[in-house]
Amino acid sequence: MPRDEAGMLMNSGGAVNVRRAGLEEGRARDLLILTLAGLALFVWRLGSHDLWPPDEPRFALVAREMWQRADYAVLSLDDRLYTDKPPLFFWAINGFGRLLGGVDEWAARLPSAVAGLLALLLTYWLGASLYERRTGLYGALVFATSVQIVERARWASIDMTLSLFVLSAVVLLWRSWTAPERAPWVVRGAWILMGLATLAKGPVGLLLPLLAVLPAMLLERDLLAVRRVFLPSGIALYLAVTLAWFGIFAHRVGAAFAVQVLVHQNVERYVDAWNSRHPVWYYLWRFPAGFFPWSLAFPWGIAQGYAPEEAHHRRSVTFLVTWIVAILVFFSLSTGKRGVYIIPLYPAASILVGRLLAQAGAPGSTGGRAARRRLLPPLALWIASGAFLAIGLPFLARARFPSLAPVAAIVGLSLLGGGIASCVLVRRRGGAGAPACLAVSAGIALLVVVGAAVPRVNAYQNIKGFAEQVKARLDPGARFATTEQKRDAWVFYTGRFAEPLDTPERVLAYLALPGRRDLLIEEGKLREVRAALPAGVVEILRGRVGSQEYHLLERASAP
Incomplete structure (x- = not known):
């Protein structure tokens, strides 16, 4: 491509092609910011504390016994058959264990941390595809600084690994809808990823991507897109991936017993759970707690999506909202409920909030003034929550963990300071920089917890x-x-x-x-x-x- 005398890229007609170059530079900068944020939030001090019961030591033990027995198909715990989970997560722990010289705190948690980092980047890509680059950036930052995401990305449990494969499959299924000319190969890739998700945590890895995508297609009455999802060759690839393990497992333990395990761990757990039983409204409080602090802005994120100025993105918001609702309804109807079960809906919720932040933080954007008005109530809640935490958390900490009182105060003050600074920027600079202040304050609060609170709790746990x-x-x-x-x-x-x-x-x-x-x-x-x-x-x-x-x-x- 020719260049002018200043060395700027030119198109064939001689016009300066700066927009594309600027876009690529912006994406590279975004990816650098998100990678550094993900490494800080998910990887820093990852192996510095003990494996905490109940999940972490149990999963590390299963992985270590897999290594010691050199049996990667039939799992064991304390030399007894272990059938609670499929093997993919334990394969991942073993893989990192091979690199690190053994199964330890780092090896047990790295699969979750890597999955969290990749899910963060995928959230950015999806947000940018649904809207534009800034929405992807802020959506990814919201995802990375949500309490439940940071906790699970630093925890030796299957949830973040499952969420990565579910999100990857959702992205490809969405792509098959928006780019039908590429649908066959994209759908095949989605079915392979659903197979890997199933090997991570059972058939829920198949159901969740379909629940995330199909309702929006049906609401749009796009039956052709629905038919494209159920591509026979894609289903065959899913069966090939899952049966590659389950077939061996069934051969080793007996087909009847293998089917019994499958039904018990999935169907019976759903309709008559033997632990973590909660009422149907459980997620009405559990989701806001896990999505904190961004749950404070979530209702206004939905309002932004359905605002008149967002009419040209109506399919995008329908997709995100139905994704959230379908997963919430599915797990609300289950007798067993845990906050981590709904992590696969966090990318959708994050992008909705990210869209509100992107519009409110762009002074010259169409609808920016309306978005800033929508951001004011969340800012008021953010400031109130920060003030409450700055006062209440140290008081609660002094009752049981006196050494945590200063740490708790810093967490609350960080959120309070971010909320006040953002409010000032919205009032005086048309919102420019306000979303970044919120994200930075949430990130600082979480890093303080990781760097100062976790070591103290670990010493107490002993x-x-x-x-x-x-x-x-x-x-x-x-x-x-x-x-x-x-x-x-x-x-x-x-x-x-x-x-x-x-x-x-x-x-x-x-x-x-x-x-x-x-x-x-x-x-x-x-x-x-x-x-x-x-x-x-x-x-x-x-x-x-x-x-x-x-x-x-x-x-x-x-x-």
Whole structure:
């Protein structure tokens, strides 16, 4: 392409082609900002604290046993068959473990952190595709600075990995709708990603992308787009991906048992959950809590999407809103509910809020004045929340964690300062810089939690520290057992197989058997059996883990 005397790019007609160059430069800058933000929020100090029960040590144990047994199809926990989850997340932990020399805190959490970073970049791409670049940027920053996202991107659990594959499939299915000429290959890619999502957490990995996309297509009465989604070759690829593991699993454990596990862990868990049971309105408070602080602006983000000046983006907002509603309804009807289940709707919610921020922060944009008026109520709520947290959090912290009081004050003051600065910018500079102030203040608050609060809580929990003391006192030739609470953490950090003792009767029966044996038991369970302990049982270690006291008992000889 020719250049003028100043070296500027020219098109074939000689006009200066600066718009495209500026757009590419802006995208590169956005990606750099988002990558640095993601690394700071998701990766910084990732392995600096212990694996916290219940999920983290259990998942790390499953991955470590997979490595030790060299069995990547049939999972185990404490040398017992483990059927709660499919294997993909544990494969990922093992992959990072190979790179790092073993399964530790870093290896266990890196799959979630990497998934969070990739989901952040995908949210940017989707927001830019639905609207424009600034909406993608602010939507991605909203996603990255939501409480639930930062927590799960730094947690050794499957939720962020599942969300990445769900989001990737949603992006491709949306692309098949907006670019039908590329639909066959794009849809095939989506079905492969849905297969990987299924290998991460079961058939929900298939249902969630379809729930996110199909309602909008049906509302638009685009039945041709719906038919394109169910491409036979795409479905075949999904079956190939999922059966590559499930077929081996079924062959190893028996087809009837494999189907029973599939039904039990998915259908029965949905219609009659055995834990985390909550009422149908659970997510009416749980979503705002997890999406904080941006839940303060979420209603006005929806209002922005349906504003008259956004009429040319009506399909985009319909897609985002139906995505959110479909997933909320699906999980609200489930008997078992947890806040992490609805993480796959966070990208859609983030883009809606990002659109409000982008319009309010652009003084010369069409509809910018109306968007700034819509931003004022969220700013008032933001300032009020910051003030409440700046006063209330230190007060609550002093009651139980006095050392956290200054940290709590900084968190509240950061949000308060960001809200006030943004309000001033909206009033005096037409909103320019206001969205960035909000995002920076939320990011600072979260980094303060990661850098200052988490280490203090970890010291209070004292899981690894006490486990190392227990390990040093265990008799290598003696049997070892623990009661249920934190069992997986004790097994992971002591490196010893532990027999599970979940009732007082089993505790007493274990201690009454002949031979040397050790038992790690919490104070509450020990009180239940202390009067009936067999002769020869002595306490060799006592320590505090969080608010609970633990005792290591030894039975050195037969009674």
